[in-house]
Amino acid sequence: MSNHTGSIDVVRARAETRGCESIVHLNHAGSSLMPAPVADALIGWQREEEFRGGYETVDRYRDRLENFYDATARLLNCGRDEVAFVENATRAWDMAFYALDLGPGDRILTTESEYGSNMIAYLHRAKRTGCEVAIVPNDAVGQIDVNALDRMVDGRTKLISISHVPTGGGLVNPAAAVGAVARRHGVPYLLDACQSAGQIPLDVREIGCDFLSATGRKYLRGPRGTGFLFVRADWIERLDPPLLDQHAAELVNEREYSVRGDARRFENWECHFAGKAALGVAIDYALGWGLEAIRERVQTVAQSLRDKLAAIDGVEVLDDGVEKCGIVTFRKKDEDPQEIKRRLKTHGIHVSVAGDSGARVGYDRRGISSAVRASVHYITVEQEIDRLVEMIRA
């Protein structure tokens, strides 16, 4: 693998990432390293608040907040009015999911690789409303079996909801093929793009999803405490948000309120303003490299890591799927993933451990409880991968 794949100038990208100087960060699926322009936008906003006051900073730099909507619309190929700023991917996802009308016998179809919090929400609503959740089996390569999904949709199906990229593996689920099934049957489609946003191009029209949620801090390289929700225009007024405040709605008189007509009906009035401005910068920064170029670079780097790990005796690489992404998961015979993480940390190499609630369904079905997750980005270079591989071989 060369350090100059495709059109990404890795030398410049690393020079613009101050954190690269001191650590080997292979935890971009946890929380990436902010590029300097993003960190500067975040800290700069907070300095303004320190000296100018929070409300006055908003008045002065409103255009930077509004840029978040334009940048997200460019990222997703949607309208700016179809975007809501939310504090994380889970809450963004919740605001759409809990707004959907589900009753006794209604069915939600999801995948084996579904994110833990989403599974909890399905079970939560099943308990409250009597709706049901059914898991579509994987196909032979470990992605959602789209033919099985097609056969499982019936008159009771009220939602198709999947994680594009699961938290615990390199799999990329075939989001557009799932969208084609949803469209054919006229079933709403919710896509959790938390791990894919920033490493894979996302075009909501091509994918055919009605709702999409994502976070800022992972592959988009934005600040923590930021995320967003896309809701397709013709759904916005049909969804009654589970929570409303006087930003999402207006109190008309002592008996009535009116809810906004755009996706901001899913937002809070008080929010992480510095993060919102900086997330807009992060999205523009990613678009500056180009999502196709990022995908190509990330996939090349990740595959190089997989190949090197797989060549080590006693190491099993776990990633499934036809298309794989920047998340590399593996296990090593006779060494616990947590112990591996600790050992790497003492050498300045950051990885995380996937498992527990987050990846429960998929891991249970596989008969494992956890795995080491090394997640690369376009700033990752061969020398960093080699350091990790050497430590795993040791």
Ligand SMILES: Cc1ncc(COP(=O)(O)O)c(C=O)c1O
């Ligand atoms: C697939 C997936 N969905 C949702 C989330 C939740 O994101 P957040 O922590 O921003 O709520 C995660 C976090 O790891 C994830 O991996």
